[in-house]
Amino acid sequence: MAETRVIFMDLEELTLDRAGVWRSNGEEITHARTAEAFHRNLERDVSGGWRVRIGSETRPVKVEDTPRFVASLEGDSRKGFTLVLCGGVREKLDGGTLTHRPPDRLCCRLSDGTEARFLRAPYHLLLSELSEGGPGEYALEIEGKKVRLSR
16 A cells, blocks of 8 residues: 655645644645544644644644544443544543533543543533532542542
């Protein structure tokens, strides 16, 4: 199988928006393999910003919210969850790192310290197990541990 080579356009501005959608000069990148390659090859640059590196080519990326996105979940609340990130990387969810900001921003910290935002399907799957703890407090139970989420 031939390797796909991505050649960045001159003056191309790449953006990763708050919904996990890649954009080139404001237009959505709809080619699934390109978007997946960009997610897999997103890295910090020396100034603390973000860039995509494919082979020897790099392009700066404007990240609107978080650099990583949870595309789906594997497992259950009793045994624990594995996050499946955009780009295919899998990582165990540390429930203690979950944060929620209404109306719909659920995030967690990954093992490398970066934040990952839950896309719609895993967001609803995880929060379907939410229970009310007290006035304005909600909680999840993951692997027998209570994880509090504020309203």
